Amino acid sequence: MRSLLVASQKGGVGKTTTAVNLAALAAVGGGRVLLLDADPLGSVLACFQLSRESVGSTATSPHSEPVTGVGRYWTNVIPGVDVISPYPEGDTGEQHLQAFLDALPRSVITSTYRLVVIDAPPMLGPRPKALLRAASDVIIVQRAEPMSLRTLPAYLNLLQAARAEGSVCRLLGILLTLPEGVMPGGPAEATLRSKVPGLLPQVIPHDPRVARAVVAASALVLHSPDSPAAVQYTSLAETLNLRMPISSLVSSEAQQTPKQRKGSANVVSTAAVTSQGVSGITKHQAAPTPRETDPEQFEPEGLNTHGSEVTVDAGDAASPWLVALTIVMVLIVAVLGTLVALGK
Amino acid sequence: MSSIRSTGNGSPEEPYVLTVTSHKGGTGRTTLALALAWLWGQRGLKVTLMDADPVQAALLVACGPVGCRWPNVTTVAAPDGVGTIPANQDVVVIDSPPATEQLAQVGLRKSNGVVLCCLADSLSLGTLPAATQAVREAKISNPNLDLLGIAVSVFNPLDLDQTRCLSLLRGAHGGLFVEPPIPVRPELRDWPLTAGADLPDGPGRQALRALADVFRDQIADAGWPQFANVQRDKRAFATRG
Numbered sequence: 001m002r003s004l005l006v007a008s009q010k011g012g013v014g015k016t017t018t019a020v021n022l023a024a025l026a027a028v029g030g031g032r033v034l035l036l037d038a039d040p041l042g043s044v045l046a047c048f049q050l051s052r053e054s055v056g057s058t059a060t061s062p063h064s065e066p067v068t069g070v071g072r073y074w075t076n077v078i079p080g081v082d083v084i085s086p087y088p089e090g091d092t093g094e095q096h097l098q099a100f101l102d103a104l105p106r107s108v109i110t111s112t113y114r115l116v117v118i119d120a121p122p123m124l125g126p127r128p129k130a131l132l133r134a135a136s137d138v139i140i141v142q143r144a145e146p147m148s149l150r151t152l153p154a155y156l157n158l159l160q161a162a163r164a165e166g167s168v169c170r171l172l173g174i175l176l177t178l179p180e181g182v183m184p185g186g187p188a189e190a191t192l193r194s195k196v197p198g199l200l201p202q203v204i205p206h207d208p209r210v211a212r213a214v215v216a217a218s219a220l221v222l223h224s225p226d227s228p229a230a231v232q233y234t235s236l237a238e239t240l241n242l243r244m245p246i247s248s249l250v251s252s253e254a255q256q257t258p259k260q261r262k263g264s265a266n267v268v269s270t271a272a273v274t275s276q277g278v279s280g281i282t283k284h285q286a287a288p289t290p291r292e293t294d295p296e297q298f299e300p301e302g303l304n305t306h307g308s309e310v311t312v313d314a315g316d317a318a319s320p321w322l323v324a325l326t327i328v329m330v331l332i333v334a335v336l337g338t339l340v341a342l343g344k
Numbered sequence: 345m346s347s348i349r350s351t352g353n354g355s356p357e358e359p360y361v362l363t364v365t366s367h368k369g370g371t372g373r374t375t376l377a378l379a380l381a382w383l384w385g386q387r388g389l390k391v392t393l394m395d396a397d398p399v400q401a402a403l404l405v406a407c408g409p410v411g412c413r414w415p416n417v418t419t420v421a422a423p424d425g426v427g428t429i430p431a432n433q434d435v436v437v438i439d440s441p442p443a444t445e446q447l448a449q450v451g452l453r454k455s456n457g458v459v460l461c462c463l464a465d466s467l468s469l470g471t472l473p474a475a476t477q478a479v480r481e482a483k484i485s486n487p488n489l490d491l492l493g494i495a496v497s498v499f500n501p502l503d504l505d506q507t508r509c510l511s512l513l514r515g516a517h518g519g520l521f522v523e524p525p526i527p528v529r530p531e532l533r534d535w536p537l538t539a540g541a542d543l544p545d546g547p548g549r550q551a552l553r554a555l556a557d558v559f560r561d562q563i564a565d566a567g568w569p570q571f572a573n574v575q576r577d578k579r580a581f582a583t584r585g
Contacts, residue, residue, distance in 0.1 A: 009399050011369010011442070012463070040444050041368050046470040092444060122369040123441055124398035146536040147374065147401060154399045180500065180528065211505055214466050 001109070003116040004240070005135035005169065009155035011122035013143040014177040016043040017210055017220065019119040020078075021233040022242060024219035027080025029243025031114040035077070037085045038131055039121040040092030045085060048077050048217045052089045067107040068099050078219050082113075094127050101134040115242065124158050132162035132169050139200065139240070141175045144182060144189065172240060173200040180206040184228070202236040204229050359392070359433040360568045362492075362559075363455040365440040365448050367475030368468070371461040372497025374401045375532055377439035379552040380559070381406070382543045385416035387574050389434040396422040396451050401536070402439040408540025426451035434570040435563075443478035452482035452489060457563065460494045462513065464506040464525065469513060476517075492562050493522035495555060500528045522558050524551045 006019040016039070023035040037044035045052065052062060052072045062072035062085075071086040086100035087093070109116070118135055121127050132138065140155055142148050152174075159171065176192065176199060178184060184205045193199050207229035213220040221230045237243060364377040374397070381393040393412070395402040403419055406412045412419045420430065422438075425447045429436055438455065440448045452458060460475050462468050472494075483489045494517060500506050514521050526532075531544035543549050564571040 010401075011371070013370060041442065041471055041474060043368065043467065043471070046467055049470070094446075123445070125445075125447070145533050147405075147533070150404055150536050151399050151401045179533065180503075181530075208503070208505060211466055 001111075001113055001116065002137065003118060003135040004172075004242070005118045005120055005131050005138040006141060007120040007128060007131070007138055007155065008122050008141045008148075009124055009128075009151050009158070010143070010148045013122070013141050013148055014204055015122055015141045016047065016119050017229075018139075018141050018175060018177075018204070018233070019117050020044060020047055020219050021221045021230070022237055022240070023081050023115075023117040024078050024221050025234060025237035026115050026117065026242040027078070029237075031080075032112060033081045034109060034113040034116045035081055035083045036116055036118045037083060038097055038118055038127065040087060040094075040127075041121070042085060042087075042092075044083060044119050047214050048074075048083065050074055050077070050083065052085055052087065065100075067103045067109055068096070070096055071100060078222060094130075097127055098130055101130055104134065124154055128155075128158055129162050129165075132159060133165065133167045135169050137170045137172050137240075139172050139175050141177060143177050143179055144192065144203075145179050171198065173198045175200045175202065175204065175236070177204040178206050182206070200236065201239060202232045204232050359429065359431070360435045360457065360563055360571065361429055361438065361455045362435060362563075363438045363440045363448070363451050363458045364461065365443045365452075365458060365475070366461040367442055367444065367471050367478075369442065370498075371463050371468075372495075372526060373461040374405070374439050375535070376459065376461055376495060376497065376526065376552070376555070377437050378402055378405055378535075379543050379549070380556055381417050381437045382414050383553055383556040384435060384437075384560070384574075385414050389416060389570065389574060390432070391417045392420055392430050392433045392436045393417055394420045394422050394426060394436055394438045396426045396438050396447065397441045398423045398447075404539065405536045406540065411540075413540055414542070426454055429454055443475045443482075448478070449482055452479065453486045455482075455486070455489055456568075457490045457492045457559075457566075458482075459492050459522075459559065461497050462494050464496050464499055464510040464513060466505075466509060469509060469516070472513070472517070490562075490566060491520065492559050494520050495522050496525035498528045499525035501525075522555060524554055526551050526555070 004022065006015050006022070008015045019035065023033050027033040035044060042050075042052070044050075050062070050072075062074050065071040065073035065084045065086070067084075068086070070088050071084055072088070074083045077083045084100075086097050088096065104110070118131060120131050138159070140152070142152055159167075159169075162169065174196065176189070178189075182188075184203055189203060205228045207220070207227055209224040209227045210220050210229060213223035216223055220227060221233050224230055225234075362380070364373050364380070366373045377393065381391045385391045393402060393406055400421060400423055403412075403421055406414065406417070406419055418430070418433075426438060426440075438451050440451045442448060443452065443458075443460070458479055460472075460479070462472055476491075479489065479491050494513075496510060496513070499510070510525065527547055529546055529548035531546045532548040535541060535544055543552065560571050560574055564574075
């Protein structure tokens with residue numbers, strides 16, 4: 001059973017929307033998909049108007065989930081997708097999530113579902129770290145705006161800490177979403193793509209139909225499959241191989257080129273990367289990283305990158321936003337390069 | 345809902361401790377906490393900006409290469425949660441993780457007031473009660489905690505979905521909503537690009553200044569003399585028209 005963690009250090013970037021739509025698309029490919037709402041806020045539950053309260057026998061009444069018996073479980077919330085919240089009614093303590101993750105590998109879930117998509121809480125702390133230890137793959141969702149991008153190193157630090165504690169979670173890439181008013185294919189996006197290795201080919205535009213799908217308790221890709229964001233999610237599901245049965249995934253070892261394997265040996269000391277954000281990255285820049293020049297070296301494991309094209313405009317003269325963000329991105333590359341090397 | 349509001353009993357020696365929080369991420373809470381700290385510092389109040397979120401985004405914005413240079417503003421990093429409240433300050437503004445988190449509860453129990461941030465969208469409609477519930481829970485251990493109001497952020501008045509949601513939110517939560525909503529503005533979005541930069545000028549700052557005045561009046565009315573002495577900003581009245 002494969003588990004894909006959809007994570008971010010910042011809320012409001014489109015993480016839950018991404019998790020929901022990737023789960024919906026994976027289910028279309030066949031086999032049952034589990035959507036795990038690990039966020040104590042219950043954003044996935046809110047999307048589908050589910051409540052953890054056990055009242056009556058309506059269609060949205062939860063069962064007890066089969067892993068610990070404590071959380072809540074809804075079947076076929078959207079076609080082929082079941083939803084679990086590990087938290088009981090009225091209690092979102094992190095011990096419930098930990099108990100669920102501990103029991104998961106030996107539970108009936110592993111033989112029932114071919115894929116678990118996990119919606120992480122948008123923060124740093126013990127919950128996201130526990131999820132990084134449990135999941136096989138992770139994508140980090142970021143919005144293309146300064147507050148999100150400047151705090152991305154904080155999540156990369158968390159990933160590094162989880163790795164040091166034995167996590168083998170593969171970072172499949174960073175998914176960029178666009179704020180309202182920013183059009184796809186602009187010059188800022190082109191710069192980000194050239195500077196940040198590991199940026200997934202798809203970029204999710206702001207799409208008002210997302211809100212309408214929520215009102216209809218549905219997923220965008222089912223509710224408005226031709227909308228711009230739905231088209232991007234459909235392509236992303238292909239890139240992440242979500243529709244393929246698990247046997248078709250190539251092992252990480254076989255996919256490594258000799259260059260990448262050499263890169264893994266050059267792991268930079270984690271002490272250099274602090275949680276101070278940009279200032280920490282500045283100190284870290286002195287050490288050479290395996291990633292410092294060629295973004296094309298990054299070949300994420302388990303991804304299908306054939307046929308994924310990003311077309312960008314020639315672009316206008318660089319705006320101040322673009323120039324400043326470029327500087328920030330160059331600094332982030334140093335940190336990200338470390339983690340890409342660790343992920344091999 | 346009226347049980348959430350209470351009157352304070354402030355003392356001139358104690359700082360007013362204000363938690364800025366939300367029920368979910370992306371609601372503009374860090375921007376509001378930063379703006380309140382900057383605006384009240386400009387008005388001559390001694391402000392401590394305490395960043396109680398493990399991500400430490402507020403300090404990324406407020407602190408330049410040599411720390412925070414905003415007039416009258418000191419910064420404190422509290423990534424593991426709110427610790428000791430500094431003395432000799434007029435106000436402590438806490439940028440807090442979402443109210444449903446245990447870390448936020450620690451701060452709420454030490455606070456005199458709380459502001460909730462919210463978006464005008466359907467997910468907010470569904471999940472806002474979780475935050476008001478968290479405030480109620482904090483009030484059990486801290487009966488003097490005062491919900492100053494709910495602020496709407498990243499608001500686009502041209503978006504029909506948002507204006508409709510805002511009406512529904514106002515209807516559902518009565519007088520708890522404070523005006524004006526903070527507009528979605530490129531200068532606010534780009535504020536974090538230059539570490540230590542002032543609150544950028546523009547319609548965003550005007551709205552934030554109006555909100556800062558609303559909260560200042562409430563805190564003064566609750567009996568905190570350091571807020572009563574702050575000079576009113578006449579421009580704030582003009583923008584409310």
